[in-house]
Amino acid sequence: MILDLRDIATFPAEFAIESELDNNEYGIERVSFRDLMSLRLVIQKVQEDYYCQGTVTVPVEEECSRCLNIFDAELTGDLNFIIKTGEGKTETSATGEEDIVYIKPSEPVIDLHHLIRESLILSLPLKPLCDEDCRGLCPDCGVNLNEETCNCKREEDDERWEGLKSLLE
Ligand SMILES: [Zn+2]
Numbered sequence: 001m002i003l004d005l006r007d008i009a010t011f012p013a014e015f016a017i018e019s020e021l022d023n024n025e026y027g028i029e030r031v032s033f034r035d036l037m038s039l040r041l042v043i044q045k046v047q048e049d050y051y052c053q054g055t056v057t058v059p060v061e062e063e064c065s066r067c068l069n070i071f072d073a074e075l076t077g078d079l080n081f082i083i084k085t086g087e088g089k090t091e092t093s094a095t096g097e098e099d100i101v102y103i104k105p106s107e108p109v110i111d112l113h114h115l116i117r118e119s120l121i122l123s124l125p126l127k128p129l130c131d132e133d134c135r136g137l138c139p140d141c142g143v144n145l146n147e148e149t150c151n152c153k154r155e156e157d158d159e160r161w162e163g164l165k166s167l168l169e
């Protein structure tokens, strides 16, 4: 996705773009896009720099970390970056501060691909869950306990340990 600053006549400029993300190109582990990505971006020019702020939202399928079922979710990430003109090297910040992107004066064009991908990765939950109360898989027989019950004897059901547990608490 290319942003060409020559196309912008007045600042602040506001964009709303919808675009299809290619699962292979964006390749985010355990996530697949199921619909268009929406990008909203506001660009403000301050002297020779461009301050860009926005959000990116995309419907996805994720894998539940407990039951391994695929479920529908939506990722929403922030975009915060400054475009500077010059020879510097693009800096990406892991600390939540703005990234800095450099452009050549002769070619004021940036590719948003990397920034969008990074923003979506940062928005991923560490342990995606299909439901807060997902019961997961039985560790013994592997059935999905949201869908069926099994006859495996689970430790937490074993009354002999209850006395010991309360001692430990
Ligand atoms: Zn689940």
Ligand SMILES: [Zn+2]
Pocket: 138, 139, 140, 141, 142, 143, 150, 151, 152
């Ligand atoms: Zn079981």
